[in-house]
Amino acid sequence: MIPGPGGARREGFIRKVWRESPRRMGLFLGVGLFLGAGFLGVAAEGASVPLLGVAPRVLQGTAGCALVMDLHSGEILDGWHLAKAFGGSYGASSVLKPVVAYGALRAGVIDEDDRLGGQDDALLKKYGSSLRPYLRPGGAPLSFPAAMALSDNAFFYEAGGRLGEGEVRRLFIAFGYGQPSGATGCGPEASGTLATRLSGVHALHFLGWGSPRTRVTAAQVLVATAAFGNGGKLLRPFCPPGELRVRGLLDDPEATAAVRRALRRVVTAGRGKPAAVPGCQVFGKTGSVVDALTGRRLGVFAGFTEGLGRDVALVVVVEGASSDRAAALAGKLIRELRKALGGPGQDKKGGQKSP
Numbered sequence: 001m002i003p004g005p006g007g008a009r010r011e012g013f014i015r016k017v018w019r020e021s022p023r024r025m026g027l028f029l030g031v032g033l034f035l036g037a038g039f040l041g042v043a044a045e046g047a048s049v050p051l052l053g054v055a056p057r058v059l060q061g062t063a064g065c066a067l068v069m070d071l072h073s074g075e076i077l078d079g080w081h082l083a084k085a086f087g088g089s090y091g092a093s094s095v096l097k098p099v100v101a102y103g104a105l106r107a108g109v110i111d112e113d114d115r116l117g118g119q120d121d122a123l124l125k126k127y128g129s130s131l132r133p134y135l136r137p138g139g140a141p142l143s144f145p146a147a148m149a150l151s152d153n154a155f156f157y158e159a160g161g162r163l164g165e166g167e168v169r170r171l172f173i174a175f176g177y178g179q180p181s182g183a184t185g186c187g188p189e190a191s192g193t194l195a196t197r198l199s200g201v202h203a204l205h206f207l208g209w210g211s212p213r214t215r216v217t218a219a220q221v222l223v224a225t226a227a228f229g230n231g232g233k234l235l236r237p238f239c240p241p242g243e244l245r246v247r248g249l250l251d252d253p254e255a256t257a258a259v260r261r262a263l264r265r266v267v268t269a270g271r272g273k274p275a276a277v278p279g280c281q282v283f284g285k286t287g288s289v290v291d292a293l294t295g296r297r298l299g300v301f302a303g304f305t306e307g308l309g310r311d312v313a314l315v316v317v318v319e320g321a322s323s324d325r326a327a328a329l330a331g332k333l334i335r336e337l338r339k340a341l342g343g344p345g346q347d348k349k350g351g352q353k354s355p
Contacts, residue, residue: 052078054336059329063319064298066329067222067237068337071304071311073244074235076186078337082239085218086183089192090317092210093287094151095221095302096172098228098259100160100208101148103171105255109162112258115141117154127201134205148262149270151286151323153208160207168207169194174248175227176234177210181219182247185239192216212292218315221302226313228260229283229304263303272301274328277335280307284330286323294319299326305334309342 055066055078065085068078079085104110118141123131134153147155160168172178172194180189195213198206205211219237227234232250250256263283266272271286284303291298299321304313314333318326 055080058333064317065218066316068312068314071230071313074237076239086186087188087190089190089215089217091212091289091291092214092216093289093300094209095285095287095300096210097156099175102255102259104159106252110159112144116158117141145262145265149265151271156208175224176220181223183237184242190217222315225302232256272327275331288323299323301326301330
């Protein structure tokens with residue numbers, strides 16, 4: 001059941017607070033959330049407001065889209081092809097695995113030390129050889145952090161299977177998939193779609209990461225991933241002028257923290273290594289999929305930072321490339337954002353700080 005309107009009640013997977021007024025929301029979340037003004041820069045496609053202008057320089061000539069959002073307020077700071085990021089949709093990929101993991105940890109059907117997967121022969125016998133490209137060669141069982149780092153499908157198929165399709169669907173909806181993100185001032189939004197009437201291998205994919213038949217937007221991925229970096233807040237993005245709006249709060253801090261730790265390992269020891277930036281902690285998840293509508297490969301990186309002068313959540317979608325390319329572009333984007341926003345060893349203009 002999706003929680004109805006009202007105050008901060010525990011229902012489903014999140015505490016719904018999005019009907020609160022901005023003033024009451026500010027009091028609820030506490031004083032001190034930084035609502036920075038918009039930065040001057042180059043306006044990206046689809047935006048009528050000035051943005052930082054870093055993303056267009058980094059991603060020039062790249063097919064796809066990107067968004068950069070203040071991690072704590074939801075302000076869109078920068079982007080590439082914003083009209084596509086908010087108004088277009090893509091096939092789901094492994095960037096939805098953190099949502100499945102949160103639900104499984106919250107329900108107690110897995111813990112961080114459980115070793116799942118390693119049942120390749122049984123899976124292939126049941127679902128056929130079309131599943132083989134989705135399985136890790138020599139797939140021994142992995143712990144949750146290792147499975148997230150390596151994006152091991154077999155682990156998440158089993159974790160989602162322990163929840164069941166209905167519960168996984170409720171999870172995706174609670175995190176905002178299948179509905180617009182509620183962004184303001186950023187142009188028309190697509191809602192995406194959660195795949196239905198699934199059977200065979202497509203039903204298996206849905207349990208682990210949503211399946212290629214599920215359509216998601218870059219904005220939805222951005223908001224869902226950011227929640228693991230900002231204390232569990234599911235934000236409503238806004239292009240300036242605007243103000244903080246929170247749709248809900250993840251209601252299990254321990255599960256949220258466990259997913260956050262795993263997202264850090266993705267970048268330090270997993271598929272997201274190309275996104276690493278010295279002097280800044282980067283957390284994230286990679287995803288690759290062949291889009292069911294276009295037939296093109298998509299590479300995705302979604303994550304957030306800790307250690308910039310103003311920490312951000314970001315998503316990079318690259319059409320016609322793998323997740324390695326998306327992660328590398330995300331790393332380059334974060335390095336350039338560090339120059340613009342400041343951070344350890346940098347002033348906000350990108351120069352070295354004086355000793």
